[in-house]
Amino acid sequence: MAANRPSEATVNWWRDAAIYQIYVRSFADGDGDGTGDLAGVRAKLPYLVELGVDALWFTPWYLSPLADGGYDVADYRTIDPAFGTLAEAEKLIAEARELGIRTIIDIVPNHVSDQHVWFRAALAAGPGSPERELFHFRPGRGANGEIPPNDWVSEFGGTPWTRLDDGEWYLHLFATQQPDLNWAHPAVRQEHEDVLRFWFERGVEGVRIDSAALPAKDPALPDFVAGRDPHPYIDRDELHDIYRSWRAIADEYGAIFVGEVWLPDAERFARYLRPDELHTAFNFNFLACPWDAGRLRSAIDDTLAEHAAVGAPATWVLCNHDVTRTVTRYGREDTGFDFAAKTFGTPTDLALGTRRARAAALLSLALPGAAYLYQGEELGLPEAEIPRGRIQDPMHFRSGGTDPGRDGCRVPLPWSAQAPYAGFGSTVEPWLPQPADWSTYAADLQRADPDSMLSLYRAALRLRRTAPGFGSSETPGGQLVWLPTEPGVLAFTRGERLICIVNLTEEPVELPSHTEVLLISGPPADGGRLPQDTAAWLRV
Incomplete structure (x- = not known):
């Protein structure tokens, strides 16, 4: 229904x-x-x-x-x-x-762990086996296969290839214990x-x-x-x-x-x-x-x-x-x-x-x-x-x-x-x-x-759930619109009732016109101004 x-x-x-x-x-x-x-x-x-x-x-x-x-x-x-x-x-x-x-x-x-059942089976099966086709096993380069199959670099640094006792190398873009899977299989x-x-x-x-x-x-x-x-x-x-x-x-x-x-x-x-x-x-x-x-x-x-x-x-x-x-x-x-x-x-x-x-x-x-x-x-x-x-x-x-x-x-x-x-x-x-x-x-x-x-x-998560203006930009009035500010200040509206302002300058700045300070990330400066490295949510 x-x-x-x-x-x-x-x-x-x-x-x-x-x-x-x-x-x-x-x-x-x-x-x-x-x-x-x-x-x-x-x-x-x-x-x-x-x-x-x-x-x-x-x-x-x-x-x-x-x-x-x-x-x-x-x-x-x-x-x-x-x-x-x-x-x-x-x-x-x-x-x-x-x-x-x-x-x-x-x-x-x-990738998976080198202790995954697939990889253990691949090691046991040896070169040329169907089990090794689930990963990237290759012979090495050089006269005796002593050079890695290519020049790629691991995400963790060094070569992403490890050589086995049978002479083949296997690919691991991360740690040695993380063999890469062959997604063409x-x-x-x-x-x-x-x-x-x-x-x-x-x-x-x-x-x-x-x-x-x-x-x-x-x-x-x-x-x-x-x-x-x-x-x-x-x-x-x-x-x-x-x-x-x-x-x-x-x-x-x-x-x-x-x-x-x-x-x-x-x-x-x-x-x-x-x-x-x-x-x-x-x-x-x-x-x-x-x-x-x-x-x-x-x-x-x-x-x-x-x-x-x-x-x-x-x-x-x-x-x-x-x-x-x-x-x-x-x-x-x-x-x-x-x-x-x-x-x-x-x-x-x-x-x-x-x-x-x-x-x-x-x-x-x-x-x-x-x-x-x-x-x-x-x-x-x-x-x-x-x-x-x-x-x-x-x-x-x-x-x-x-x-x-x-x-x-x-x-x-x-x-x-x-x-x-x-x-x-x-x-x-x-x-x-x-x-x-x-x-x-x-x-x-x-x-x-x-x-x-x-x-x-x-407090912020509570307001984010309940106050008008938050949410995705697809919700009515949820779009972000930048407000004109001095250099070093970010200010934008969400809908018609919410302003977010962040002061990244070295001096306090005046708040835009508002009816209520919903939340502020630190104590306000003299006269209610917004201090350096401080943000506020304002109700318009």
Whole structure:
């Protein structure tokens, strides 16, 4: 009956959702072994409801040797025992949905773990076997096959080829333990379609696609030549047929996709968002943009324009499990983000970075589209510098020890200031060490402080849901319109009743005409002016 059909808002929830990323290993430890788990997430569902998010995106929770934080998947149909069981995942999905929170999972199509049954069979079968056709095995170059098959460079640095005792090499664009799949093989496509159905049947309502522009390869695996199109393994046209087949499956279940697509070409990026492909893709131009008014405005304009061309909503994200935490990045001389620029001991002004991060929160949450929030961002957690002897990230080791890696943004969360290890789980030390001052960021302290980062995020997410003007640009009156301002100030309207203004100049500025200050990221200056590195939401 028509009365039972989901509303337009329910069907299109993803167009303006606030989505919270959970790195399970570091979120909350329910069984007291020092590692976060699904029991910990289930116990914190009331916190997430109170925060005001619409969905949870879980980084891989599958069976894995954890050589790359779970992105080396050994079995997509099994939850890693460190995190729980499949039955517990099903309970979590159902319990969250009862509370109005949807579940998005991570799928990693480019590669699997070297412990995956397919790869173990390929190693056992030997050169020339059908089992090896599921991957990219090749003989080496040189007189004795001692040179890698081509000159590609791993995403983690160094050659992406490893030689076996039988003389063949196998391709891994990431760590040695992550062999790349051969997406030209029909069994690879069929398996991933089956995995999608497996999780959609269990109530999952979305999938984040890891490294979405990488799975397809030139079958010849040629050397890389700068400027030559198409690229041998990035953004190949064959990918679109794969994602069209995935979209047909998602449409059967009313599920959605978000792609991790790092591409500088706006037109090529937008192809992934055509109506029969992915629903959304991460907006990394905004994430990597420095704290500069002109460049932020350009990033916003470019993002909205490239999405408008295909009728897709933009996504806005300030940090995630791979990049330097926002308060740290904005407190540095170089406020942009580049993997190649990460070094140990970079000076950081955390007070400055925190002030800017609070302003950036209001900026990003006021933009039309969906917003992604990485766990701990709502607590204002800084990037931790992990002692070299405790680093686990393969990026650190592949760099020869020069890159600090990504563990600094993956430190277990502080929940209770007075509990051991800031209340992460028990008296057992967490899998990554917490900084000495971690308890000062604890959620219980911030919950009681109306001026805390947590209180700011809770207020912003509440207003984002209830106040006129927020949401996607497709909603009535939801378009963004820039207001004239002095250089260094960003101000725009959403509809007829909402203004967002951000002051990136060195002096306080006057607020536009308004009837009410809905929310401000820091104390106002004399006369109610907006201070440096501060944002406000105004009702007109």
